[in-house]
Amino acid sequence: MRLTDDEKRMRDGAEGEAVAAAMDLLVRYGDALGAERLVETRNVAGTMTQPSPAKAKLVEEGGWAKAYAVINLDCDRDIEIPRMKVPTCQLQHGFAGDAAGLTHYADSSIRLQDDAESYFSDRGVNILATCTPYQVGNLPVRGEHCAWMESSAVVYCNSVLGARTNCEGASSTGAAALTGKIPYWGNHLPENPHATHLVRADVTVDGFQEWGMLGYFVGELVQEARPAVVGKLGQPDLADLKHFGAATATSGGVELYHLPGITPEAPTLEAAFGGARITEPVSYGARERAAVYDALNSRGTSRDVDFVLLGCPHASLDQVAQLAARLEGRRLHADTELWVMMPRALSSVAFRNGYTRTITAAGGRVLTDSCPAMSRAAPPGTRVFATDSAKQAHYLPAILGIEAWFGTLTECVDAALTGRWGGGLR
Incomplete structure (x- = not known):
């Protein structure tokens, strides 16, 4: 993978051991993906603070620096974790104090998480603690390269906001936060976001439940591909679009969809397909709607x-x-x-x-x-x-x-x- 002089400096330790470990991870990750280079990002949404037995053991051995090194950087060395280089937010994590006593969820996990919030906020992580960061301040602009985790957040970021992210993991987002870099592949490439499948709603889709059922049908149909959806669609609001996207990412693995005339990358159906041949539509009718409902209630x-x-x-x-x-x-x-x-x-x-x-x-x-x-x-x-x-x-x-x-x-x-x-x- 080709690195710029600045990226080589980071890899070689000019900005400290943690940044060098992060660059090493990104190079290995990019090579495995076949990426030719890295791309700059100033928007990372990852997960550092949520508790787990493995994380508790690592914290006991060497503090949160040890936990971040092992889990978020794939690094076994004892290193100091600096402030994040670029804007970074924590997605949803474990239950907070407002849920104490309501379940069998351990109070020790809540305390461990509180400790993590203090540690990582001191290092520049914005503790948004939600799967919908776009609702509370993290709102990337169209065309912005991001490094986000969480399937429902990723599909909203790409589809509704028109930003660009793949569905990242704890390690890749951890490395991106310290370097401002992420491999340039997948949804980051301008030729890749075009639609591959066409779905036509032949029944009216309007309201939260209907958008969710349509999304569940679409995801199961296309799996990890990129659908364009047309037909009898009502005007969706924020809740409808996040429910639709979350459902596509649940029954399938959709990271990007197009609603011509609604989502920013698809002013027209032709634009959604990028000028390529528009595929034959798959119908979502009364029979398909009933089958989805039955599946969700099975x-x-x-x-x-x-x-x-x-x-x-x-x-x-x-x-x-x-x-x-x-x-x-x-x-x-x-x-x-x-x-x-x-x-x-x-x-x-x-x-x-x-x-x-x-x-x-x-x-x-x-x-x-x-x-x-x-x-x-x-x-x-x-x-x-x-x-x-x-x-x-x-x-x-x-x-x-x-x-x-x-x-x-x-x-x-x-x-x-x-x-x-x-x-x-x-």
């Missing part, structure tokens, strides 16, 4: 609901406002818990607006920083949960061994109020 048998989970990807203020409006003056069923997950920065606004008061008065919880899938924990005794998230309906049964129901916000609220699932495809 993990539910008992209609007694213990737990309702909202906010995946992390909820926007509009979503929390809608939930609060539905809970005003009402009370959850005695045997059912309701959680809504959102970024900590937005939770302060939700509190000021009175949404938190309404939700907690009904018996619900507004929680931040993580989710049950990320932290692998739900309310004790949970057997059946309900959600409006296709992503959580897909993952949580496998992670926690519980049953799942997928439906609308209204159906989920009704389940929280009655303790029973009454949803169905309409």
Whole structure:
């Protein structure tokens, strides 16, 4: 891989051992990918602070510097970690103090994470602690080269914002944060973002649930390819697009999609395909819609609901406002818990607006920083949960061994109020 003189200096230790280790990792990574060079980035979204048994052991042996060296730089040497060279944020991590006592999640993990936040914030990491960094200040511009983790964040970054990132990992983002470099391959290359498949919605797609089901269908169809989607599409909002993208990345591995006339890289269908031949469309009709709904609800048998989970990807203020409006003056069923997950920065606004008061008065919880899938924990005794998230309906049964129901916000609220699932495809 060709390196600039500045990159060679970093590799050879001119900026310290940690930067040299980071450059060594990026060169090995780029060589494995077949990248010819590195590209500059000033926007890194990674993960340093979330606790794990392995990380706890490394911290005990040599502090957070040791943990970062091993996990984020693939380096076994004892090195000092400097401030991050470029703007870097922490994505979602484990449960925070607001979830203490609600699950079997260990208090020691919360304390370890608090310690990590202090260490890494001192080194320039912005602790956004959300899978939706674009909702709380990290908003790259069109064409900007980024180094992001987290599948739902990556697909939003590429598709809705028109920035450029591959789906990176803990090591590559750790190295990018110290160098401002990432291998120039995949979605960074200008010839690569064009559509490969065409999907046509022959049923109306409008609203959060419908966008999620369409996304689940598209992801399963194209896997890691790049779909363009046309047809009977309503005007999506932020929540619809993050739900759609998260679903495509869940059932498949989509990192970039095009909605002609909506997403920035596709003013037209022809532009989405980059002038290449437009493929024959695959229909998403009534039969396909019903099949997706059945698949997402195939993990539910008992209609007694213990737990309702909202906010995946992390909820926007509009979503929390809608939930609060539905809970005003009402009370959850005695045997059912309701959680809504959102970024900590937005939770302060939700509190000021009175949404938190309404939700907690009904018996619900507004929680931040993580989710049950990320932290692998739900309310004790949970057997059946309900959600409006296709992503959580897909993952949580496998992670926690519980049953799942997928439906609308209204159906989920009704389940929280009655303790029973009454949803169905309409």
